[in-house]
Amino acid sequence: xxxxxxxxxxxxxxxxxxKMGDSLIERFELPGVxxxxxxxxxxxxxxxxGIVAPQYLPIVSGxxxxxxxxxxxxxxxxxxxxxxxxxxxxxxxxxxxxxxxxTATVSTVLGVFVPLLLAWFALxxxxxxSREAFAGGVLLTATSIGxxxxxxxxxxVLKSEVGAASLSASVMDDFLGxxxxxxxxxSGSLVELSLKIVAFFLITGVVWWFxxxxxxxxxxxxxxxxxxxxxxIGMMFLFAALAEGWFAAAIEGxxxxxxxxxxxxEGKRLMEDLRAxxxxxxxxxxxxxxxxxxxxxxxxxxxxxxxxxxxxxxAVVGKVIGRGFGAWIxxxxxxxxxxxxxxxxxxxxxxxxxxxxxTEVALVDLMVAIHGGAIPSKDAPEFIAATLIFITVxxxxxxxxxxxxxxxxxxxxxxxxxxxxxEQIKATKxxxxxxxxRG
Amino acid sequence: xxxxxxxxxxxxxxxxxxxxxxxxMPVVTAQSDILSVLKIxxxxxxxxxxxxxDSMELLGVIRYLxxxxxxxxxxxxxxxxxxxxxxxxxxxGGAAKAVDVAEPNPLSIGxxxxxxxxxxxxxxxRVQVLAVVDEGRLIGEISLRIVIDELLRLLRxxxxxxxx
Numbered sequence: 226x227x228x229x230x231x232x233x234x235x236x237x238x239x240x241x242x243x244k245m246g247d248s249l250i251e252r253f254e255l256p257g258v259x260x261x262x263x264x265x266x267x268x269x270x271x272x273x274x275g276i277v278a279p280q281y282l283p284i285v286s287g288x289x290x291x292x293x294x295x296x297x298x299x300x301x302x303x304x305x306x307x308x309x310x311x312x313x314x315x316x317x318x319x320x321x322x323x324x325x326x327x328t329a330t331v332s333t334v335l336g337v338f339v340p341l342l343l344a345w346f347a348l349x350x351x352x353x354x355s356r357e358a359f360a361g362g363v364l365l366t367a368t369s370i371g372x373x374x375x376x377x378x379x380x381x382v383l384k385s386e387v388g389a390a391s392l393s394a395s396v397m398d399d400f401l402g403x404x405x406x407x408x409x410x411x412s413g414s415l416v417e418l419s420l421k422i423v424a425f426f427l428i429t430g431v432v433w434w435f436x437x438x439x440x441x442x443x444x445x446x447x448x449x450x451x452x453x454x455x456x457x458i459g460m461m462f463l464f465a466a467l468a469e470g471w472f473a474a475a476i477e478g479x480x481x482x483x484x485x486x487x488x489x490x491e492g493k494r495l496m497e498d499l500r501a502x503x504x505x506x507x508x509x510x511x512x513x514x515x516x517x518x519x520x521x522x523x524x525x526x527x528x529x530x531x532x533x534x535x536x537x538x539x540a541v542v543g544k545v546i547g548r549g550f551g552a553w554i555x556x557x558x559x560x561x562x563x564x565x566x567x568x569x570x571x572x573x574x575x576x577x578x579x580x581x582x583x584t585e586v587a588l589v590d591l592m593v594a595i596h597g598g599a600i601p602s603k604d605a606p607e608f609i610a611a612t613l614i615f616i617t618v619x620x621x622x623x624x625x626x627x628x629x630x631x632x633x634x635x636x637x638x639x640x641x642x643x644x645x646x647x648e649q650i651k652a653t654k655x656x657x658x659x660x661x662x663r664g
Numbered sequence: 665x666x667x668x669x670x671x672x673x674x675x676x677x678x679x680x681x682x683x684x685x686x687x688x689m690p691v692v693t694a695q696s697d698i699l700s701v702l703k704i705x706x707x708x709x710x711x712x713x714x715x716x717x718d719s720m721e722l723l724g725v726i727r728y729l730x731x732x733x734x735x736x737x738x739x740x741x742x743x744x745x746x747x748x749x750x751x752x753x754x755x756x757g758g759a760a761k762a763v764d765v766a767e768p769n770p771l772s773i774g775x776x777x778x779x780x781x782x783x784x785x786x787x788x789x790r791v792q793v794l795a796v797v798d799e800g801r802l803i804g805e806i807s808l809r810i811v812i813d814e815l816l817r818l819l820r821x822x823x824x825x826x827x828x
Contacts, residue, residue, distance in 0.1 A: 316749050493767070
């Protein structure tokens with residue numbers, strides 16, 4: 226009985242601190258998730274450093290801390306990941322993908338595979354086994370566009386060609402980042418895994434095209450409180466179970482079900498309820514739980530710092546080169562003559578820098594890789610530390626880099642605004658003059 | 665008419681028999697500027713967004729409450745996975761056309777459905793207006809205002825001005 230009490234206590238403390246941390250960090254115009262991770266890190270290290278006994282904060286597992294209650298906390302955190310991906314997919318505008326041009330497509334593919342291959346190679350050189358190195362590379366694939374969108378909005382360049390391409394690319398980017406983790410955690414031969422993926426997509430396709438409309442119509446006829454919501458979540462869990470069974474990655478099922486439901490207006494109308502469950506309980510708990518996994522004693526070992534330095538460098542350089550080169554090579558659809566133009570270089574660089582931030586999907590991939598065994602538990606603390614560091618580095622350096630890359634556009638916008646203001650003043654003066662003359 | 669029989673009659677009415685003419689509905693095209701949308705929203709609770717006036721292909725809806733997201737500056741929004749679509753509606757963030765701020769895939773119902781069907785759908789999804797579509801084309805709407813007008817007309821205690 227007492228253990229349940231402390232689990233409830235830990236859950237309460239985690240949620241309150243998560244929301245406070247989120248609010249605190251958002252004040253610095255940084256993603257609130259950093260605040261949630263920070264609060265988790267503080268809580269976890271109270272246990273690691275022996276300040277609080279582990280039974281009073283059962284959100285820390287491993288290293289001799291695992292109990293029945295920590296297993297419950299682990300499961301709740303896993304539900305948080307599932308809801309995060311479900312919500313992310315449900316909020317996706319599929320039409321954005323349809324509008325994606327060649328530049329966004331090529332730059333996304335290179336922007337995903339360049340950091341993946343660089344990290345895979347570098348980590349293998351550092352002595353990590355191939356599968357683990359590949360999993361490390363996957364962590365660097367998905368961009369978190371939120372920060373870039375905010376900075377681009379502030380700079381007034383979101384509606385530019387680069388802004389629009391960045392948005393399209395980010396949708397595909399997430400999709401690839403989530404899909405690639407299957408190859409890190411999936412078991413069996415490559416052929417077997419590929420067959421399972423094809424079968425999974427076929428099942429999803431059938432549900433998408435033929436069944437989901439009837440399923441929602443059936444749910445509507447049940448006439449029970451929150452019936453449609455319950456039926457939608459139920460179906461999502463079935464997909465998650467299938468994906469967990471086949472690829473050890475429940476998130477794939479949640480993500481695909483989110484995409485399937487996103488095509489229906491009824492699915493979109495469930496967003497508010499799902500956000501309440503997700504962001505009111507499970508998702509902040511997942512971030513706190515992840516932060517709590519970072520045992521600061523890991524930095525006593527230089528390996529963690531070296532890994533963090535390597536991954537941070539590849540996270541930034543790999544993305545800028547990959548996505549930037551991908552955009553450059555297409556010359557933004559303006560033909561060969563534009564290829565070596567200065568403008569092509571700058572637009573491609575802006576595109577590359579815009580893809581640097583990583584947050585949620587990197588953490589999701591990290592947890593999937595750890596739980597799926599691609600990153601063994603002995604190396605997990607190093608990877609957790611490295612991931613939290615490259616996330617922090619990527620979100621801190623992106624705003625100043627974007628401001629630098631867009632400085633010409635910012636100046637142009639400023640001059641344009643100033644010119645408009647001058648015209649307005651001139652027009653007002655003329656009107657005053659007219660009125661005076663009449664008077 | 666007694667209230668019971670009026671409600672019974674109302675619930676069994678086909679939507680197509682009470683929906684307003686398309687010309688009287690708040691409709692804008694995808695490329696309309698947001699200020700035109702806001703002008704309509706001073707007096708209406710929603711605006712339908714169609715691809716163009718000829719095809720009337722329904723693209724989305726802008727609701728009264730969406731004005732909050734439109735007017736909030738970008739920094740007031742939270743950038744989290746699963747919440748980005750709201751942020752993109754910010755006028756200061758760069759949204760300029762009706763299609764930029766419209767919620768795609770609005771809830772709809774067929775013209776052959778009854779008022780009861782419409783009310784059930786409204787209750788399930790907590791909305792006060794549904795688009796009436798025929799193969800993706802906007803042909804009308806059914807809202808609580810229309811339903812109230814029709815009930816008052818049946819009870820002969822008030823007129824539905826839009827029908828006159």
